[in-house]
Amino acid sequence: MARLSFRQQMLQAREDAIVSAVNRLLAEKGFEAMTVDEVAADVGIAKASLYKHFPSKEELAAAAMVRVLNRARAYLDSDAVRLLPRAAERLRAVVRWTLQVQLAGEMPALPSQNSTLRSALLQHREYLDRLNEVSERLGELIVQAQRDGDLNPALPPEVVLYTLYARACDPVPPLLKSTGQYDDERIVEMVLSTCFDGLNAR
Amino acid sequence: MARLSFRQQMLQAREDAIVSAVNRLLAEKGFEAMTVDEVAADVGIAKASLYKHFPSKEELAAAAMVRVLNRARAYLDSDAVRLLPRAAERLRAVVRWTLQVQLAGEMPALPSQNSTLRSALLQHREYLDRLNEVSERLGELIVQAQRDGDLNPALPPEVVLYTLYARACDPVPPLLKSTGQYDDERIVEMVLSTCFDGLNAR
DNA sequence: GTCTATAAGAGGATAGAC
DNA sequence: GTCTATCCTCTTATAGAC
Numbered sequence: 001m002a003r004l005s006f007r008q009q010m011l012q013a014r015e016d017a018i019v020s021a022v023n024r025l026l027a028e029k030g031f032e033a034m035t036v037d038e039v040a041a042d043v044g045i046a047k048a049s050l051y052k053h054f055p056s057k058e059e060l061a062a063a064a065m066v067r068v069l070n071r072a073r074a075y076l077d078s079d080a081v082r083l084l085p086r087a088a089e090r091l092r093a094v095v096r097w098t099l100q101v102q103l104a105g106e107m108p109a110l111p112s113q114n115s116t117l118r119s120a121l122l123q124h125r126e127y128l129d130r131l132n133e134v135s136e137r138l139g140e141l142i143v144q145a146q147r148d149g150d151l152n153p154a155l156p157p158e159v160v161l162y163t164l165y166a167r168a169c170d171p172v173p174p175l176l177k178s179t180g181q182y183d184d185e186r187i188v189e190m191v192l193s194t195c196f197d198g199l200n201a202r
Numbered sequence: 203m204a205r206l207s208f209r210q211q212m213l214q215a216r217e218d219a220i221v222s223a224v225n226r227l228l229a230e231k232g233f234e235a236m237t238v239d240e241v242a243a244d245v246g247i248a249k250a251s252l253y254k255h256f257p258s259k260e261e262l263a264a265a266a267m268v269r270v271l272n273r274a275r276a277y278l279d280s281d282a283v284r285l286l287p288r289a290a291e292r293l294r295a296v297v298r299w300t301l302q303v304q305l306a307g308e309m310p311a312l313p314s315q316n317s318t319l320r321s322a323l324l325q326h327r328e329y330l331d332r333l334n335e336v337s338e339r340l341g342e343l344i345v346q347a348q349r350d351g352d353l354n355p356a357l358p359p360e361v362v363l364y365t366l367y368a369r370a371c372d373p374v375p376p377l378l379k380s381t382g383q384y385d386d387e388r389i390v391e392m393v394l395s396t397c398f399d400g401l402n403a404r
Numbered sequence: 405g406t407c408t409a410t411a412a413g414a415g416g417a418t419a420g421a422c
Numbered sequence: 423g424t425c426t427a428t429c430c431t432c433t434t435a436t437a438g439a440c
Contacts, residue, residue, distance in 0.1 A: 011405095030315045032234035035433060049406050051435065088402070109315065112373035113232045152403050155392060159378065163396050166374045171314035172364050179360075190357060194365050198400030200290070201354045213423090237415060251424050253417065411436070418429075 015053055015063075018043050023064040026108035031061050031117050058120035062127050064108045069130035072098070076137050087141045088150035091164070092196060094138070098168040099188045103177060109169050135161060167195055217255055217265075220245050225266040228310035233263050233319045260322035264329050266310045271332035274300070278339050289343045290352030293366070294398060296340070300370040301390045305379060311371050337363060369397055 004012065021042040025034040036057055040047040054060045075081060075097050084090045101107045111117060121127050142160045145151040151160065172194075176187045206214065223244040227236040238259050242249040256262045277283060277299050286292045303309045313319060323329050344362045347353040353362065374396075378389045 162374050172368045196402045198398050200398045
């Protein structure tokens with residue numbers, strides 16, 4: 001943690017505010033529907049000023065993705081996860097966390113299909129590095145949980161990993177929330193159940 | 203089946219071709235990224251001609267959704283499903299079918315977030331009717347499978363229904379396909395396993 | 405680095421001839 | 423119903439003053 005000058009702190013705060021706005025808008029309407037004008041209006045600055053901080057709309061989205069990946073890594077490193085005895089429990093805790101983030105409207109959504117954003121992200125060093133870090137840690141947990149006999153060993157770890165990532169942007173939690181029939185906690189537990197225990201009776 | 207005049211048959215064939223193109227493009231890049239110019243180019247007609255058949259981009263997408271819902275209903279009514287003895291097996295067959303359609307690049311993808319398309323579809327009679335029909339039948343299967351002790355009875359049928367719909371546009375199958383490590387059949391079986399049996403060991 | 409103003413272009417939709 | 427040509431709005435991005 002290098003100490004920052006006052007100017008640098010102001011800069012940092014401003015960029016944090018920008019990334020927060022981007023994060024919220026990505027969660028709410030997705031990349032294509034989000035406009036740079038909205039971001040600027042949300043932050044309360046002129047659009048041209050935005051472009052002094054981030055050179056393109058894609059870079060804005062990438063910054064939001066990097067931040068959420070950093071949050072994920074921080075959660076993986078937290079005691080709330082590390083102190084859980086079994087790898088399977090740690091995985092379940094991480095998925096619970098992603099569902100909570102999603103229900104809080106703070107999970108930036110990427111287009112799953114091909115798009116300008118996808119190709120931009122695939123060339124974005126920092127994003128790819130963070131993604132690799134998180135994937136690496138999750139991968140270790142997956143392999144360990146399979147060794148422990150808790151996770152289905154017939155599934156390639158890669159398939160499990162993709163499935164977990166997919167739950168982070170699953171349409172089901174927001175849909176259930178929109179019905180107003182269940183509170184967040186109930187939704188989280190039901191989705192965790194369908195994810196880890198499946199739809200079939202046990 | 204009313205007999206159609208030659209002119210009407212030509213009209214029908216043209217509109218089928220349009221809907222096919224829309225379907226393919228929706229599956230490939232989604233509603234926002236699909237342009238009406240592309241659709242016209244794909245069909246091989248002028249954009250203005252397209253607008254003689256469908257009054258808006260939203261109506262194009264709705265037509266594709268209606269068609270896939272009709273295909274789903276036809277599959278539900280087919281012997282391949284009806285002759286299966288247990289409701290749970292019929293459900294599994296339907297999900298298998300949706301995964302195959304998706305892997306074939308024929309599953310039109312809706313934006314899960316709020317958008318112009320969502321609000322348009324929510325006012326589209328035919329779409330809503332077809333969606334209700336399919337949901338009704340799936341709902342009956344779900345309740346029956348729970349009675350049979352095959353599906354987890356602790357999950358509200360509605361939650362199961364949403365979860366099944368979500369699998370139809372899950373990012374995991376295309377992702378696995380893109381790695382080139384698994385053939386379609388293998389992907390289908392793995393995703394079916396994670397869906398019905400869960401990630402945990404049994 | 406912030407602003408106002410504007411360029412540049414994509415994309416949905418339409419006019420009007422045939 | 424099909425075409426060419428065009429309109430018009432929205433959106434990304436930049437110019438240039440302060």
